[in-house]
Amino acid sequence: MPVRVRYAPSPTGSPHVGNLRTAIYNWLFARKEGGQFIVRLEDTDRTPGRYVPEGIWDIEESLRYLGIVPDEWWISGGPAAPYVQSERLPLYQEHAEQLIASGHAYRCYCTKERLEAMRQEQQANKQLTGYDRHCRNPEQREAMRAARALELGHEPPSVVRLAVPEEGTTIVHDLIKGDIVYDNRTQDDQVLLKSDGFPTYFLAATVDDHLMGITHIIRGDDWLSSAPKMVLIYEALGWTPPLFAHPPLIFGPDKKKLGKRHGSTQFVEFVDQGYLPEALFNFLVLLGWSAGEENQEIFSIPEMIARFSLDGISEHPAIFDYEKLKWMNGHYIRTSPPGRIVGLCLPYLIKAGLISDPPTLEQLEYVRRILPLEQDRMKTLSEITELAGFFFEDLDYPQGYDEKAVKKWLGAAHLRPMLEREIAAYAALPEWTAEELERVAQEIAADLGVKFAEVVHPTRVVTTGRTVGPGLFETLEVLGRERTIARMRSVLARELSTL
RNA sequence: GGGGAUAUCGUCCAGAGGUUAGGACGGGGGAUUUUCAGUCCUCAAACCGGGGUUCGAUUCCCCGUAUCCCUACCA
Secondary structure, three states: OOOEEEEOOOOOOOOEHHHHHHHHHHHHHHHHHOOEEEEOEOOOOOOOOOOOHHHHHHHHHHHHHHOOOOOEEOOOEOOOOOOEHHHOHHHHHHHHHHHHHOOOEEEEOOOHHHHHHHHHHHHHOOOOOOOOOHHHOHHHHHHHHHHHHHHHOOOOOOEEEEOOOOOOEEEEEEOOOEEEEEEHHHOOOOEEEOOOOOEOHHHHHHHHHHHOOOOEEEOOHHHHHHHHHHHHHHHHOOOOOOEEEOOOOEEOOOOOEOOHHHOOOEHHHHHHHOOOHHHHHHHHHHOOEOOOOOOOOOOOHHHHHHHOOHHHEOOOOEEOOHHHHHHHHHHHHHOOOHHHHHHHHHHHHHHOOOOOOOOOHHHHHHHHHHHHHHHHHOOOHHHHHHHHHHHHOOOEOOEOOOHHHHHHHOOOOOHHHHHHHHHHHHHHOOOOOHHHHHHHHHHHHHHHOOOOHHHHHHHHHHHHOOOOOOOHHHHHHHHOHHHHHHHHHHHHHHHHHHO
16 A cells, blocks of 8 residues: 655644654655655634634745645645645534444533533542533433523534543554553543534544545654544544654753744744755754664755655654754755855845845846855855845944954054055055965065064954954955955044044 | 653764764864864763663663643644
C-alpha cells in the first residue's frame, strides 16, 4: 500500500515553526517512501477570532518558501477533494448518524450551564473531570430533550458524543514512542459533532484520514492524548486505524511550549528577518531528528530525503536554539552564489531607504560590488542594512560617525598630516584599486613613521564612520574615489576648526 | 485530581552491556591579520536519583523525582 501522509493545519493564525516542522517531516517521509503528501485545511472551528482567513495564505506561502509542493490540496485538487473541511460537512454528519445508528455514539442535550456546573463540582471535589454520560442513558436523554423542548418551544439543539466502551483498552501504535495502551475507563465521551453542525477535530480528522487513504498520521505530540479517541472512532466505524507518529514538541528557552513570549515563533517572521529556506528547512529537520551515527549537520534536501526515517526522530522535546539557526543561516548565506544574495538583499535595502524602488542600474551595480565584501559577515539577510549602510549613507563628519570610534581613533597626533597625504595621493591615484590604495597607505605610514595599523584604523573610521567592517582597501575600492575623499575632507575640515 | 509521554555537555543530536561517552551551536584560548566576520587548531563542558538484573551498567527492568502534553460544543 502506498504511503499517504497529511499535514492538516488550522487557519487559527499564521503557522508556527513547530507546525512547519511537522509538515516537513510528513513531506520527507512521503518523498522517502515514494508516497503522497496531502495538505488539508482544518477550518471547523467557527469560534470568533479562531478562524483567520489570512492564515490560509500564510500556510500556502510557508510551504512554497520551503519548496514543498503538496501532491493533493485545495490548490491542486485531487481524488479526495475537497481538501477543506468546511466543504465536507455532510460527510461528517453522515458518519455521525452512522455511529448513532450502530450504538457507538449518542445525542446529548445537556446545556453548557449543566456541563459547566458539573465540571466545577468535579474540580471542587478533586474528582476526575469529564462528561458524566447523563444522556448516554436513553431515558435520561429523552427526559432532558423533552424538558429542553418544552422550555424552548422547539426541538432543542444537541451534540453527538462518542460512546466510549466502559471497559477494555485501546492501543495506539506509534512509530516514535512505541505501542501505548490506554484504559478505556480514562477516556471521555468526546463530542464528535457540535450543535452548529460542525464536527470536532476527532470526527473530522478521522473521517478525512480514512476517506483520504492516510496510512501514517504524523503530527505534534500534543495530539498524542487524542490518538486513542481516534482509534476508537476508527474501530466503531469498522475501519483499520493508521499508524501514528508523534514528534515531540518544540520548547522555548524556558522549556515551555514555544509560544509568543519567546519571540519569533511564526514561520513568516523568520522569512521576514531574512532566513533562507534551506537554513530553515535544515534547522527545523535537525531539531528533533538525526541521521544517526554520521555526524553531518548540513544536508541538502535530497540528502535528507535519502536518510529520513521516523525512528530517527527523538522522543523528547527540543528547545528552539535561535543562535544555532543564525549560525546555519550564515552558513547558507556564505555558500550561496553572491548574485543570489544580491537579489535577496535588495528588498531590505529598499525598505531601509538606502536605494530607490526600483533600484537604478547604477545602484544595482554598486550593490553587486558591495555584496562580496559583506556576504561572509551576514547571519541574516536583514543585517545587510546595518552592515553595509555606510556605503550608502551621506557621511559628513561628525554626522553619521560612531562616537566611540571617533574617540578611539580620530584623536591621533598624526591624523591631520595623514589625511592630507591620503587626500593628495588618492586624488592623483591613476588606478583606483585595493592594491594601489594599500600601497599608498603603506608609503604614508612609512613616511609618517607610524605603524601601518595606525593608518588603517583611523582611515577606516574616517571613511566608514565605524571601527568594524570588511578589509579597508577593498572597502575603499568599492566606495569609490569621490566618496572616500569627500569623507576625508569632511573630517579634516571639522578637525581643523575644533583644534 | 486523572491520563499519557519524556529524562546524555548550557542547547541540539550520536552512542554502546566493558568507549579517553562522539559531533554541532554557544563559551574559553591560540593561529591568520587591518578591525569585525570567516577559516584553521585547541580547551572546558553531560549520562536525574534509588533499587535491581549482570562479572560489569549511563545503556536492560522497576520505583522515585522532575519536566512537558492532554484533561472544551479549540485544533
